[in-house]
Amino acid sequence: MEYVIAAYALSLGPVALYLAHLVRERRRLLRDLDDTRVRPG
Amino acid sequence: MSARPVPLAPASAQPASGVDRLWAALRGPSGWLLALLAAVWLVSVARAPIDSVQGVIQKILYVHPPLAFAAYLGFALTALGGAAFLWRGEEAWDRLARSSAEVGVLFCTLVVVTGPIWAKGTWGRWWSWDLRLIVTLLLWFVYLAYLMLRSFTEGSERAARFAAVYGMAGLLVIPLNYFAIELAGNRSIHPENLERGSLGEGMGLPFALGAAVCLVAFVHLLARRAEVERLRGLLAERLALAPRGQERG
Numbered sequence: 001m002e003y004v005i006a007a008y009a010l011s012l013g014p015v016a017l018y019l020a021h022l023v024r025e026r027r028r029l030l031r032d033l034d035d036t037r038v039r040p041g
Numbered sequence: 042m043s044a045r046p047v048p049l050a051p052a053s054a055q056p057a058s059g060v061d062r063l064w065a066a067l068r069g070p071s072g073w074l075l076a077l078l079a080a081v082w083l084v085s086v087a088r089a090p091i092d093s094v095q096g097v098i099q100k101i102l103y104v105h106p107p108l109a110f111a112a113y114l115g116f117a118l119t120a121l122g123g124a125a126f127l128w129r130g131e132e133a134w135d136r137l138a139r140s141s142a143e144v145g146v147l148f149c150t151l152v153v154v155t156g157p158i159w160a161k162g163t164w165g166r167w168w169s170w171d172l173r174l175i176v177t178l179l180l181w182f183v184y185l186a187y188l189m190l191r192s193f194t195e196g197s198e199r200a201a202r203f204a205a206v207y208g209m210a211g212l213l214v215i216p217l218n219y220f221a222i223e224l225a226g227n228r229s230i231h232p233e234n235l236e237r238g239s240l241g242e243g244m245g246l247p248f249a250l251g252a253a254v255c256l257v258a259f260v261h262l263l264a265r266r267a268e269v270e271r272l273r274g275l276l277a278e279r280l281a282l283a284p285r286g287q288e289r290g
Contacts, residue, residue: 003162007101007155008086011108012079015258018147022265029272036279 058133061271064264071261078257082250090243098162103247105155106235107255108148109177113215114259115145116184120212123205132274135201138208140266142187144259149181164230172225176218183211196277 082103092099122138125131156174157167168174187208194200222229233239240248 001097003098003158004100007158008083008104010154010158011104011151014147014151015262019262019265022262022269025269026265026272029269029276033272033276033279036276 058131060131060133060137061267064267067260068264068268071257071264075254075257075261078250078254082247082254085247085250089247090241092241092244095163098159100247101155101159101162102244103251104255105152105159107248107251108151108155110252111255111259112145112149112152112180113219114256115141115148115263116180116208116212116215118263119145119184119187119208123208127202127205133271135205136267136270136274138205139191140270141263142184142191142208144262144266146181146184146188147262148255148259149177149184152177153181169230171229171231173218173221173229173231176214176221180211180214180218183214184208187211 086100086103089100089103091097118141119138122134122136122141126134126138156177160169161167187204190200190204190207194204217224219234222231222233235248
């Protein structure tokens with residue numbers, strides 16, 4: 001049973017971590033894009 | 042005196058090309074579908090009958106081949122994106138190729154991780170130099186090399202063209218991987234490819250759900266990865282256009 005749990009945990013865990021990384025990266029890029037606007041005056 | 046911030050060109054972070062708009066449209070629905078399918082899948086795996094030959098370890102079947110299907114899809118899209126980039130010259134296709142290679146490598150890594158766990162439980166050892174396993178490792182290395190090539194040659198159009206050809210050539214490993222068991226004949230200890238009706242009663246649903254979860258997860262991750270790639274390009278473009286000292290507001 002422990003092999004089955006390990007296989008599922010090692011499949012779902014990295015996918016969830018990668019998804020979280022993409023969500024964070026998108027937020028950071030949108031923030032940086034917002035910061036690149038020129039503010040005259 | 043304060044003025045309304047004026048964005049540098051391009052004017053908005055909204056997707057401009059058709060491919061990018063497709064990913065933006067898929068992001069939300071695929072996320073909800075993934076959450077729903079994953080919950081149903083895990084319940085169906087828990088309730089699936091125990092295999093009379095392998096015992097409970099056979100339940101790895103509901104995740105290991107579906108991960109491989111998603112990896113195959115990733116590499117096929119890498120080739121497709123590369124071919125379309127060479128033909129049309131649009132960056133959106135190159136972003137598709139690069140993003141799907143990364144997501145494909147993630148799924149292929151998980152295949153390479155879950156396979157030995159199943160092997161240890163059934164064959165009694167983590168690894169065997171079986172043709173299927175060797176070719177899976179080769180497939181993984183081919184697209185890892187693709188990602189390394191892309192990361193070392195960031196922003197180079199010539200490298201993007203080379204990578205497009207490399208990504209298409211790498212696709213040849215997929216049929217070799219799929220038919221490796223037939224090619225090895227009776228020397229292969231890896232189980233044969235599944236065929237219609239080869240699963241026992243009550244095992245078809247968790248397997249089909251596993252395949253659906255992996256494919257929807259692939260689409261969701263690809264949609265997000267392609268958007269990140271587009272935003273990175275947009276940010277680099279804006280920083281290049283911004284006057285010195287005005288990069289940040």
